Each structure stands twice: as structure tokens, then as C-alpha cells.
Amino acid sequence: MRINRSDDYFANSTWKGTWKKDGGMLINQGIHLIDLFTWLMGNIKEVYGDITRNRKNKEIEDVAAGIVTFSNQAKGLIEANxxxxxxxxxxxxxIFAEKGTISIGGKGLQEIIHCYVEQHPELESELQSNATDEHLLMYKDFIEAIQKNRPPLVSAKESRKALETIFALYHSALKKQPVPLPLSAFSTEEMITWSKKGDEYND
Structure with a gap:
């Protein structure tokens, strides 16, 4: 994730850029990509992460990196700013796999950059999507789930994986060592200490 959030973005609200109310850059801006990442790749065994902050007008990180070890021993990399x-x-x-490589990207994560899977040339056209407003689609599904008394497409249990992955990355940044999953407990308010130390280091 390589995006821009200006000083004005943080200045126009009292909650943005705070660990207590915002939750961090990965929680606010990166959660959807990490949700897709964990949904595609499966359960995570361990996360090693580091973060840094370059702007003084907020508490939260503006750069994050993580090395993820999945339960099947596959490795994943998280890079966000x-x-x-x-x-x-x-x-x-x-995704770099035994029998293929798939890369999707673009400003809205809607472009097929590369798609090769052995003996499945049809996948590239199947991956194409005209969806441009994923938030609208998620809200529609949730409302329909309530109206029709059915489970939503994404369960709370499935949603927890992305959140726990981010929490583990933050926890690892605090501990300076890999963090195994599942986590017993974590609050982004624990990161306030990291912010204060960062100010000391940068002065």
C-alpha cells in the first residue's frame, strides 16, 4: 500500500492520527488489503513487524513492514506507507506460488498486472472485475444479510484474522521480536508508549 495522507488530512479531525480513536495506519487505511491477504493465504502462525513515524502532527505510524509466516510455512510480506x-x-x-504468479494492483486494486497459473489460462479473464466501490458492495451485503436473516459474506471470525495480523505486527514492533498467533490480548492504546519514545529519539 503506497498512498498519501497530507497534514491537512490529520488536522481536520481530532480522532485521526491517534492510537486510541484511529487505531493506526494499518487499521484505518490498510485493513482491507490485509484482509484480502489473509483470506487468500490462510491462517497465520507468526508475525515480525516494524513501524516508523515521520510526521510529528500525529501519534500513529506512517510506514509499516511485516514478515508473515503462515501455518503452511508460506511467507508473506507487508509493506505500507x-x-x-x-x-x-x-x-x-x-502471490508467488508453486504453479503460478498473480499480481493485481492499481489505484483501486482493480488491475490485473500479471496472471499465470499452469494449465489455467482462463483465470486472467475470470479475475477481471467491474466493481469500483467495494465499500458500497460490503454495506449492501450486510443490509441484505439483516433483511434476509442470513449470515454476511464475511463472518466476524474471518474478519478477526486481519485485525489480529495487524495487532501482531504492532505488538512485534513494540517487543522487537516475532509474535506468535493467536494473540491473547492487545490494544492499540499500548502503542502510545511507542509514540512517546519516538519523539524522544527524533528530538
Whole structure:
């Protein structure tokens, strides 16, 4: 995730950029991409992460990196920032597997950059999507689930995976060591201490 969030973006609200109310850059801006990442790749065994902050007008990170070990021993990399100049570069998700490679990206994560899977040339056309407002589609599904008394397409249990992955990355940044999943407990308010230490280091 390589996007831009200006100083004005944080200045126009009292909650943005705070650990207590915002929750962090990965929670606010990166959650959807990490949700897709964990949904495609499966359960996570361990996360090693680090974060940094370059802007003084907020508490939260603006750069995050993580190394993820999945239960099947596959490895994943998380790289995210909100300091791309002068505007959003976009999003990208890459999968390098035994029998193929898929890369999707673009400003709205809607472009097929590369698609090769052994003996499945039809996948590239199947991956194409005209959907441009994923938030609207999610709200529609949730409302329909209530109206029809059915489970939503994404369960709370499935949603927890992305949140726990981000929490583990933050926790790892605090501990300076890999963090195993599942987590017993974590609050983004624990990161306020990290913010204060960061100010000391940058002065």
C-alpha cells in the first residue's frame, strides 16, 4: 500500500492520527488489503513487524513492514506507507506460488498486472472485475444479510484474522521480536508508549 495522507488530512479531525480513536495506519487505511491477504493465504502462525513515524502532527505510524509466516510455512510480506509523494501510487497484491504468479494492483486494486497459473489460462479473464466501490458492495451485503436473516459474506471470525495480523505486527514492533498467533490480548492504546519514545529519539 503506497498512498498519501497530507497534514491537512490529520488536522481536520481530532480522532485521526491517534492510537486510541484511529487505531493506526494499518487499521484505518490498510485493513482491507490485509484482509484480502489473509483470506487468500490462510491462517497465520507468526508475525515480525516494524513501524516508523515521520510526521510529528500525529501519534500513529506512517510506514509499516511485516514478515508473515503462515501455518503452511508460506511467507508473506507487508509493506505500507501513507507518505507517498505527491499523491496515491496505489495498492498491489502479489502471490508467488508453486504453479503460478498473480499480481493485481492499481489505484483501486482493480488491475490485473500479471496472471499465470499452469494449465489455467482462463483465470486472467475470470479475475477481471467491474466493481469500483467495494465499500458500497460490503454495506449492501450486510443490509441484505439483516433483511434476509442470513449470515454476511464475511463472518466476524474471518474478519478477526486481519485485525489480529495487524495487532501482531504492532505488538512485534513494540517487543522487537516475532509474535506468535493467536494473540491473547492487545490494544492499540499500548502503542502510545511507542509514540512517546519516538519523539524522544527524533528530538
Amino acid at each position: 501513507t507518505i507517498t509523494k505527491p499523491a496515491n501510487l496505489g495498492y498491489q497484491l502479489n
